[in-house]
Amino acid sequence: MEGKNAIIICVSKHQGNTLKIANKMAEVLKCEVKGPKEISPEEILKYDIIGLGSGIYAFGMHRSLKRLIKKVKDGDGKKVFLFSTSADLDGKKYHKSMIRLLEKKNFNLIGEFNCPGSYFGLIFGKQGGVNPDRPDESDLNAAAEFARKMAF
Numbered sequence: 001m002e003g004k005n006a007i008i009i010c011v012s013k014h015q016g017n018t019l020k021i022a023n024k025m026a027e028v029l030k031c032e033v034k035g036p037k038e039i040s041p042e043e044i045l046k047y048d049i050i051g052l053g054s055g056i057y058a059f060g061m062h063r064s065l066k067r068l069i070k071k072v073k074d075g076d077g078k079k080v081f082l083f084s085t086s087a088d089l090d091g092k093k094y095h096k097s098m099i100r101l102l103e104k105k106n107f108n109l110i111g112e113f114n115c116p117g118s119y120f121g122l123i124f125g126k127q128g129g130v131n132p133d134r135p136d137e138s139d140l141n142a143a144a145e146f147a148r149k150m151a152f
Helices: 017-029 063-070 091-104 137-150
Strands: 006-011 032-034 049-057 079-086 108-116
Touching: 006 017, 006 063, 017 032, 017 049, 017 079, 017 137, 049 063, 049 091, 049 137, 063 091, 079 091, 079 137, 091 108, 108 137
Parallel strands: 006 032, 006 049, 049 079, 079 108
Antiparallel strands: none
């Protein structure tokens, strides 16, 4: 990734699933991971590659990421990738509203990644849950491979 600088902006609220994925991607991209409140809309545009990630909340990516992107006047064709963790094995479908927003703001979507994340919602309590051991080592390896592809 020589000559390119990257940033990962991530929201990971409950079990830290998405942060695990973000940190693995950041290792590969040799970049920082920040929360949406830790970076300004103007600062985002200083990066060549921007990763936006969150758990899936209410069938979409976290609203603080959307608020941040809405404040950007023009993405100027900057490369963006999306990633998420979700209880649903087909979590990419929840990226759609963020993709529409990125297109509207003139960003260039270069890839999407989703992996299962553990979920112990109100129905499950601390017993059982969905995907209790995810993300696992294979998910982290897949995230690293995805990040390598995003570097080019």
